[in-house]
Amino acid sequence: MLRNKDREPNFDNFKRMLEKKPVDRPVLFDFIIGDEKMKTLIGDEFCDETYFDRIVSIIKSFDAAGYDFSPILLNGLIFPRNDGEEFLKQTRSLNSGATIVDRESFNKYVWPENNANDFSVIQKAAEFMHSNAKLVPFAYDGILENVVGIVGYENLCYLQYDDPELMAEIFKNVGSRIYEYYQRVLEYDEVGAIICNDDWGFNTQTMLSPEMLRKHVFPWYKKIVKAAHDKNKPAILHSCGYFEDIIEDIIEDMKFDGRHSYEDKIMPVEKAFEKYKGRIAILGGIDIDFIMRESKEAVIKRAKNLLSLSKEIGGYALGTGNSIPDYLPDENIFALLKVGLDGFSKE
Amino acid sequence: MKILEEISNALQKGNAKLVREKVQEAINSNVNPTEILQDSMIVAMSIVGEKFKKNDIFVPEVLIAARAMNEGVKVLRPVLIASGVKPIGKAMICTVMGDLHDIGKNLVKMMIEGQGIECIDIGVDCSPETIIDAINTHQPDVLCLSALLSTTMMNQKVIISRLKEEKLLKDIKVIVGGAPVTETFASEIGADGYASDAASAAILTKNMILQKANGESQC
Numbered sequence: 001m002l003r004n005k006d007r008e009p010n011f012d013n014f015k016r017m018l019e020k021k022p023v024d025r026p027v028l029f030d031f032i033i034g035d036e037k038m039k040t041l042i043g044d045e046f047c048d049e050t051y052f053d054r055i056v057s058i059i060k061s062f063d064a065a066g067y068d069f070s071p072i073l074l075n076g077l078i079f080p081r082n083d084g085e086e087f088l089k090q091t092r093s094l095n096s097g098a099t100i101v102d103r104e105s106f107n108k109y110v111w112p113e114n115n116a117n118d119f120s121v122i123q124k125a126a127e128f129m130h131s132n133a134k135l136v137p138f139a140y141d142g143i144l145e146n147v148v149g150i151v152g153y154e155n156l157c158y159l160q161y162d163d164p165e166l167m168a169e170i171f172k173n174v175g176s177r178i179y180e181y182y183q184r185v186l187e188y189d190e191v192g193a194i195i196c197n198d199d200w201g202f203n204t205q206t207m208l209s210p211e212m213l214r215k216h217v218f219p220w221y222k223k224i225v226k227a228a229h230d231k232n233k234p235a236i237l238h239s240c241g242y243f244e245d246i247i248e249d250i251i252e253d254m255k256f257d258g259r260h261s262y263e264d265k266i267m268p269v270e271k272a273f274e275k276y277k278g279r280i281a282i283l284g285g286i287d288i289d290f291i292m293r294e295s296k297e298a299v300i301k302r303a304k305n306l307l308s309l310s311k312e313i314g315g316y317a318l319g320t321g322n323s324i325p326d327y328l329p330d331e332n333i334f335a336l337l338k339v340g341l342d343g344f345s346k347e
Numbered sequence: 348m349k350i351l352e353e354i355s356n357a358l359q360k361g362n363a364k365l366v367r368e369k370v371q372e373a374i375n376s377n378v379n380p381t382e383i384l385q386d387s388m389i390v391a392m393s394i395v396g397e398k399f400k401k402n403d404i405f406v407p408e409v410l411i412a413a414r415a416m417n418e419g420v421k422v423l424r425p426v427l428i429a430s431g432v433k434p435i436g437k438a439m440i441c442t443v444m445g446d447l448h449d450i451g452k453n454l455v456k457m458m459i460e461g462q463g464i465e466c467i468d469i470g471v472d473c474s475p476e477t478i479i480d481a482i483n484t485h486q487p488d489v490l491c492l493s494a495l496l497s498t499t500m501m502n503q504k505v506i507i508s509r510l511k512e513e514k515l516l517k518d519i520k521v522i523v524g525g526a527p528v529t530e531t532f533a534s535e536i537g538a539d540g541y542a543s544d545a546a547s548a549a550i551l552t553k554n555m556i557l558q559k560a561n562g563e564s565q566c
Contacts, residue, residue: 093449093471153450157407158414161361202406202451203526204544209405245402265529289497289527327498 003066009133014068018234018257020315026340029283029317034326066341072135076117098152126190134192137185142198175220182224193234201241221254262321284319303339351387358391361411363418370419380426392461396546413457434465436556439487441473443502448495458549475509494525504536520555
């Protein structure tokens, strides 16, 4: 276990951070931890024999690392793709798996239904969680990601011009199901917030024009965030890629409480905090590549600087720019987490 | 010339049908095929590239413009061949071993072709041996290596080292790109060039080919 036993989870602290208020102690945020890193954190307790074993291992790992929450993914709402489970791999083409390529394949497509999900898993999983922590569900990819997955990215780009009506119908079918998924998970008291995970950009621009995202994607997230807020639960956006052209949509229209995923090449997290502090919580952000290539001392220095920047203002959670993949050096990533666990500097 | 402007406008809008018709109309009117290609279609794709670089347009608009260009080239190619017009050079492109992400690669390929350069796409997940074989077969002027991940970008270095061992770098310039790649990294691994986006990659490729043709040693 990385955290000391007296440094217990406190979801209220996490929520306060998402409300952009100063917190008594640093808050940690990350979205996914790789299996090897989980094994390092919880040793023999790691088990992934079943889907539920994996959920429990994730909960234990997030607890051991000092987070105030655990992400949870419910097994069920998976949009069938021609590449089967390929889409779960680390590297794949956004063109692979194209299943709906025209009206005929659209008419034949069997849409997944939320009733296939066993939502009661949330309550069972919570039994393994610290009483002061909460679960934060996310989905098997977001709305744009799933549409790209079942149509193929380049096909989708052509569809925008060749058959805009079909494109709209596909987005509607995916969006409505993901909206329902979040509505269902938000019913549970064990759920403290939600993560909407949907990559919207490349390094230099959004994957579709902001106009298209506003038409087909953002309205669904606006409804999802509202559903969370109606339950007094914050909504976090995990979205990779360029975002400056849509940040106002994220903050003002969809009203996300926090945003995660930063890369130095796109916008260093320090700059993002400076630009958007007080308007949206900035989560994580230390570039994965930086953690991978720089020294442990450099990682510690950057983490301390981020905490120092945000201590008085609030609205920041320490963590990586994206996730904790297994290829990150143990000493660097655990040093980063330790900075958060050690508390704010007295200086 | 009005017809060249019409082709350019139709191409920029991605109207493949109109591009086909207008190219045929230009050919029928005895417009020089090189002018159709250079002064209309390549100019149009350069405008598309510039707009893309400035985020005035997005990938869907680039794809439909490239599709329209391809349709126009299909009509124009027999006339170009008959006139003895050749591409200004040859590029080769792939993603490096371990990396299956092909969106960036495909975009760069389209942009390069939009500059009137032949571009051989050898696919994804390419090992040094695959690349060496393809170089020996196709003899490109420029090799473009794409990597999306922090882990796979290191394979760009491996590939450049192998090309150096095989003494293949004398006649080929290597450009690297991809999400995690930086200019510093490109320089560290011995690449000849780095491009931050597809439009820049195409312009860099063109410049390298022109410099090679002019006998200059460095880009």
